[in-house]
Amino acid sequence: MNRPDVVLCDYGAGNLRSVSAAFARAGATTVVSTDPAEVLEAPLAVIAGVGHVESAARGLQQVAAALRERAARERPTLGICVGMQLLFDESEEGGRGLGLLRGPVRRLRARRVPHMGWNSLELRRESVLLEGLDEADVYFAHSYAAEPTNGLAVAEVDHDGRIVAAVEQHALAGVQFHPERSGSAGARVLENVLRWSRNA
Template sequence: MKVVLADYGAGNLRSVVSALRRAGAAPEITIDPSAVREAPLAIIAGVGHVASAARGLAAVGLDDALRERVSLGRPVLGICLGMQILFEESEEGGAGLGLLAGPVRRLRARRIPHMGWNTLQAARETALLAGVDGQDVYFAHSFAAVPSDPGLAAATVDHDGAVVAAVESGPLAGVQFHPERSGATGARVLENALAWSRSV
């Protein structure tokens, strides 16, 4: 299955590419809007700053390509920063794509960043997280999405309070953790993502 990763000019995507290959995908990193618009699955992945990532997407027309594919019901998966950029304004500075309603806020916790392993707590049954409730996954972030509709949350983790760890809504899904760094559980999530994208 062909998967494209939208290249916004920052972040190391090679580990995500390797993990997708192990999951059975044929991944490609691209700045081509038509490839991002038409592929069976588009992924926004990486680390960095919402504003700079949004500028990077806009500079090559990937922001509009992503919005268009979502309007057509084609699946998009956000990973870490890629999940945050699906939302609206970030307290880190700058606007996301606005595909999901709600802000991105700095974590209200004693330990920032939220770094290391934490246990997923499913908020509802979803295709993306099938079979991984209660499993540990790897996080590295200081900001997190706060959906306007709490029902968007597919899973949370406890980090001095509940933090949204995954969302799923129609053709949009996102994980705040790094599946490519999360061992067998992360591999299962990526396999689930491929299956989910075929069913959207």
């Protein structure tokens, strides 16, 4: 059996079917897995989903060591929505993340929570993930967001204040929005991610 292009980490929740379908439309083969060896060796590992950070972190325990080893080896890993939050240290929602990126995850201070709907990306620095997507509209559905340190943010949006929409550091990347629900802009994100992982 050929190795898939993408391993989606299965933590028992989330929207893995729609994310898998979006990657398939971008030309990738995917598998959903809790096997640490598969997660470690995949060209691209993806932590996707929705839900509560604490329960998601518990569900990821089986592959957490493999994800940390991927980061140490600089093998590409993408977090989507809650998956991006799990890359960070800890969350006000409860529980600790993987600690691969520095910074807390805090509840939004906006008047309207949850943040649901479309916003235009504002790029803050050059980005492999978001190449060609400055001012693109993407879809959000969340109540918490990462507040990264050390200039990790590559894009923000305005929702009663600034929210970090995407981060990159070495072989780690995260998007707070849902590419699988963001039309042509989301498809471009996934194409960029796949190209990045194939060139790593």
